Amino acid sequence: MxxxxxxxxxxxxxxxxxxxxxxxxxxxxxxxxxxxxxxxxxxxxxxxxxxxxxxxxxxxxxxxxxxxxxxxxxxxxxxxxxxxxxxxxxxxxxxxxxxxxxxxxxxxxxxxxxxxxxxxxxxxxxxxxxxxxxxxxxxxxxxxxxxxxxxxxxxxxxxxxxxxxxxxxxxxxxxxxxxxxxxxxxxxxxxxxxxxxxxxxxxxxxxxxxxxxxxxxxxxxxxxxxxxxxxxxxxxxxxxxxxxxxxxxxxxxxxxxxxxIKTPGMSLRCSGLYLSQFRHTSPHLLASGDGKRTATIVGDVYIYPSAKVHPTSKIGPNVSISANARVGAGARLINCIILDDVEIMENAVVIHSIVGWKSSIGKWSRVQGEGDHNAKLGITILGEAVDVEDEVVVVNSIVLPNKTLNVSVQEEIIL
CATH class of the missing domain: 3.90.550.10 (Spore Coat Polysaccharide Biosynthesis Protein SpsA; Chain A)
Known part of the structure; x- marks a missing residue:
């Protein structure tokens, strides 16, 4: 001592x-x-x-x-x-x-x-x-x-x-x-x-x-x-x-x-900053992949070991995927946080967003924000157990837990 x-x-x-x-x-x-x-x-x-x-x-x-x-x-x-x-x-x-x-x-x-x-x-x-x-x-x-x-x-x-x-x-x-x-x-x-x-x-x-x-x-x-x-x-x-x-x-x-880190928007920005820092402090935490046996990885990406990501998906930059999440074929993820037990189905797109625990995003759906981390609706946030059905577009919106979206929404807060 x-x-x-x-x-x-x-x-x-x-x-x-x-x-x-x-x-x-x-x-x-x-x-x-x-x-x-x-x-x-x-x-x-x-x-x-x-x-x-x-x-x-x-x-x-x-x-x-x-x-x-x-x-x-x-x-x-x-x-x-x-x-x-x-x-x-x-x-x-x-x-x-x-x-x-x-x-x-x-x-x-x-x-x-x-x-x-x-x-x-x-x-x-x-x-x-x-x-x-x-x-x-x-x-x-x-x-x-x-x-x-x-x-x-x-x-x-x-x-x-x-x-x-x-x-x-x-x-x-x-x-x-x-x-x-x-x-x-x-x-x-x-x-x-x-x-x-x-x-x-x-x-x-x-x-x-x-x-x-x-x-x-x-x-x-x-x-x-x-x-x-x-x-x-x-x-x-x-x-x-x-x-x-x-x-x-x-x-x-x-x-x-x-x-x-006062708001969810800033948590998304800071996630990107820390992922970038991992290159120097904890490179073993960053994912890699070329789209052959594993997903195509672009930039700094963290994938929890129990998450399942399809080899034909494309992930990054600035993406964090938590435990037991599932990312389907052809999905595209950019600048987002995917929390535990989320399912992102085939060909869905998630950009500038935080997807809450146990939520699901349907086939060919699109969940995105404009990427302004300081604006109230600058990113899209899905609370826990939100279901976005197939071919639905969610833009610059906040959705509280336990909601199902079967129509597209833009710049809305769904209580």
Whole structure:
């Protein structure tokens, strides 16, 4: 075992069922963190990245899903990676920093020198070993992974200003109304255990304010507007903003891909990004085929071993096919996620779409979206057990579970 001065603990915030409503109808069947992206549960990608950190002692998943929903996955991934992975259930949401603090005794059990903190719905190459080395050189309490985005989209994220020479975080503001910077917070952090003392200070300040008998009219209005419990601590507003410019926080910029997985459309885009990354990190996961004994494979494709794909079908690029799916003769799949137990019959076409568990697509049918991952109807989504009958066309639509389509639809939400 590595010395205590070297140990690292990773914490991944996975949210809960009251979150991820934008991910419906896919989150109706499975917790959003376990939705398969590039053939692996969403949370698997940050877990796999954490496993490459030297001297990693433990990985904790913190959220407020029921423990039974994560039990099987946590057991299997711990065995696969040979690293202890544990799910810790919050009794209620405590905020991104409050959740970390509420399980401080578990986190500090291994006396780590560093704590890696990530949000589950981040899609990235996660350059954690390099980021950790940079963090040690900075000598501060924390380091944020940052990225440059367009000025038009920056206000959707936490914007920040960093010293171009020292990389010190000078200013931080969450989703500002006016443009501050094109440099944004990626939701990936490395802290020393001092972060827990910083959160404790915020909690004490909140408690002191709550105990004041006299509150000014402005403070009363502020409290009523925010209506946050005193044990709710936000990492961005309560920790990062007030401590910026005090030589405690630094930045590490990624030049690789980064996205947030807030919607099904973005999960499809991120599936393609991860499949592309597999070429360098896990080439054994990518399928190959020339159309003779196996299907013709174009670009990056993942096919689960139990899936059956006809040799005359053509698959890819950017396709993920899950367990026990069946793809018939002459079928064409492009930029799509095919979930467990789906049947795609002869000569069907699926493009820019997510096909839900146990759904079926009939002969000569076509299920497709236009491929705009940010638009509400930019891709087509079929919920669980949706049957698209023969020769039916479904374009830019969302279909909730247990529906049968015997007529063509375009740009519809079918409840």
């Amino acid at each position: 590595a010395g205590s001065e070297q140990r690292v603990v990773a914490v991944i915030m996975v949210g809960g069922p009251t979150k991820g409503t934008r991910f419906r109808p896919l989150s109706l069947n499975v917790p959003k963190p376990l939705f398969p992206i590039a053939g692996q549960p969403m949370v698997h990608h940050p877990i796999s990245a954490c496993s490459r950190i030297p001297h990693l002692a433990q990985i904790y998943l913190i959220g407020f899903y029921e423990e039974r929903e994560f039990a099987l996955y946590v057991s299997s991934i711990s065995h696969e990676l040979r690293i202890p992975v544990r799910y810790l259930r919050e009794d209620k949401p405590h905020g991104s920093a409050g959740g970390l603090y509420s399980f401080r005794d578990y986190i500090m059990e291994d006396s780590p020198s560093h704590i890696v903190l990530l949000n589950c719905d981040v899609c990235s190459s996660f350059p954690l070993p390099d980021m950790l080395e940079a963090h040690k050189k900075y000598g501060g309490m924390g380091t944020l992974l940052v990225n440059k985005v367009s000025a038009e989209s920056a206000n959707q994220f936490g914007e920040l200003v960093a010293d171009p020479e020292t990389n010190e975080l000078l200013h931080y503001t969450e989703k500002p109304e006016t443009f501050v910077s094109d440099l944004i917070n990626c939701g990936v952090y490395i802290f020393t255990p001092d972060i827990l003392s910083a959160i404790e200070d915020v909690l004490k300040q909140k408690k002191d304010r709550a105990n004041l008998r006299r509150v000014s009219s402005i403070e009363a209005l502020h409290s009523a507007t925010k209506a946050l419990p005193p044990d709710f601590v936000r990492l961005d507003q309560d920790i990062l903003s007030p401590r910026a410019g005090k030589k405690e926080l630094y930045t590490y910029q990624t030049l690789d891909f980064w996205e947030q």
